[in-house]
Amino acid sequence: MNYPARTNNQEIELGSTFQPKFGEDGLIPCITQDITTGQVLMFAFMNAESFAHTLKTRKATYWSRSRKKLWVKGEESGNVQWVKEIYTDCDQDVVLVKVEQTGSANASCHNGYKSCFYRKFADLDTAAAGTEYKLATIAERLFDPATVYKKK
Amino acid sequence: MNYPARTNNQEIELGSTFQPKFGEDGLIPCITQDITTGQVLMFAFMNAESFAHTLKTRKATYWSRSRKKLWVKGEESGNVQWVKEIYTDCDQDVVLVKVEQTGSANASCHNGYKSCFYRKFADLDTAAAGTEYKLATIAERLFDPATVYKKK
Numbered sequence: 344m345n346y347p348a349r350t351n352n353q354e355i356e357l358g359s360t361f362q363p364k365f366g367e368d369g370l371i372p373c374i375t376q377d378i379t380t381g382q383v384l385m386f387a388f389m390n391a392e393s394f395a396h397t398l399k400t401r402k403a404t405y406w407s408r409s410r411k412k413l414w415v416k417g418e419e420s421g422n423v424q425w426v427k428e429i430y431t432d433c434d435q436d437v438v439l440v441k442v443e444q445t446g447s448a449n450a451s452c453h454n455g456y457k458s459c460f461y462r463k464f465a466d467l468d469t470a471a472a473g474t475e476y477k478l479a480t481i482a483e484r485l486f487d488p489a490t491v492y493k494k495k
Numbered sequence: 496m497n498y499p500a501r502t503n504n505q506e507i508e509l510g511s512t513f514q515p516k517f518g519e520d521g522l523i524p525c526i527t528q529d530i531t532t533g534q535v536l537m538f539a540f541m542n543a544e545s546f547a548h549t550l551k552t553r554k555a556t557y558w559s560r561s562r563k564k565l566w567v568k569g570e571e572s573g574n575v576q577w578v579k580e581i582y583t584d585c586d587q588d589v590v591l592v593k594v595e596q597t598g599s600a601n602a603s604c605h606n607g608y609k610s611c612f613y614r615k616f617a618d619l620d621t622a623a624a625g626t627e628y629k630l631a632t633i634a635e636r637l638f639d640p641a642t643v644y645k646k647k
Contacts, residue, residue, distance in 0.1 A: 346628060347628055356606055357606065357632075358630070359614070359617075359629055359630045359631070359632070360628055360629065360630065361616065361622070361628035361629070361630055372524060372538060374526055374535055374538060376535060380533070381532070381533025381534065382533065383526055383528060383535065383591055385584070386524060386526060386584060386589045398619060398622050398623040399623050401619070426619070428615050428616070428619075429615060429616045429619065429622075430612040430614060430615040430616075431612070431614055431615075431630065432537070432538060432611040432612050433604055433605070433606050433608075433611045433613075437538045437611075439535055439612045452585055453585070454508055454509065454585050456585075459584040459585045459589075460582040460583070460584050460591045461585075462511075462582060462583055463580050463581060463582040463583075464513065464580070464581045464582075465511075467550060467553070467578075467580075467581065470513070470550050470581075471550040471551050476498060476499055476512055476513035477511055477512065477513070478510070478511045478512065478513055478583065479511065480509075480511070
């Protein structure tokens with residue numbers, strides 16, 4: 344997969360041609376956001392191949408660094424992310440995809456939550472003081488991972 | 496800066512203690528979101544020191560990989576990001592900060608836009624076909640970079 348080559352800063356930052364920067368590892372960070380609610384669902388990486396697969400199928404497709412293979416989100420769980428819009432940032436080294444999160448559980452996280460960001464700092468003051476780094480779970484579980492993912 | 500050590504998957508993924516994973520380069524990816532509108536403003540990296548600085552000052556503080564120094568967002572432009580909430584993801588190797596973007600221009604991008612994600616694919620079909628990779632600018636410029644950043 345070849346995308347337009349990087350030219351100069353002016354073109355990259357303000358131009359109208361996609362000139363992505365895949366890192367030395369061939370990956371570009373990807374933020375995935377629910378197009379309706381604006382909730383950030385997850386963060387993962389894409390390589391050129393998974394980006395092309397995303398464009399072609401409109402199913403958000405990442406590169407699994409642990410499994411070293413294309414990762415079509417929802418392939419196993421059924422919770423497919425249908426890509427509606429793709430953004431890039433000023434220096435074109437990050438992409439943001441806006442999706443419709445679908446599937447029976449409508450969850451993007453393998454732990455059964457709508458978003459992977461289901462925990463936040465319970466108290467920023469104690470964290471700032473270094474006395475406690477407590478996280479509060481602020482979301483509801485939509486499915487039980489044990490029943491969705493079969494053991495292999 | 497020491498944060499609680501990583502223990503086991505169960506604790507990392509479902510526990511209530513912040514056990515962040517900074518990469519081999521000492522960095523953790525950070526997504527910054529406007530707490531009111533949900534707009535993704537930018538993506539950058541933090542190291543342990545910039546994360547601590549963020550907690551302490553509540554000003555979003557990143558690690559500039561190009562300048563190799565702490566980068567207090569808005570220090571020069573005045574467009575400070577006041578951190579209201581900090582989330583982490585399932586495997587605690589990403590953080591999401593929700594901020595109030597302030598400053599006269601109320602912009603987070605050095606190019607003068609509210610968000611760094613001011614361009615999106617104009618047409619996913621032609622991109623999927625590989626015939627055209629055209630980006631459309633979908634945001635208004637809030638300031639002229641030349642008047643805000645002084646030449647050094």
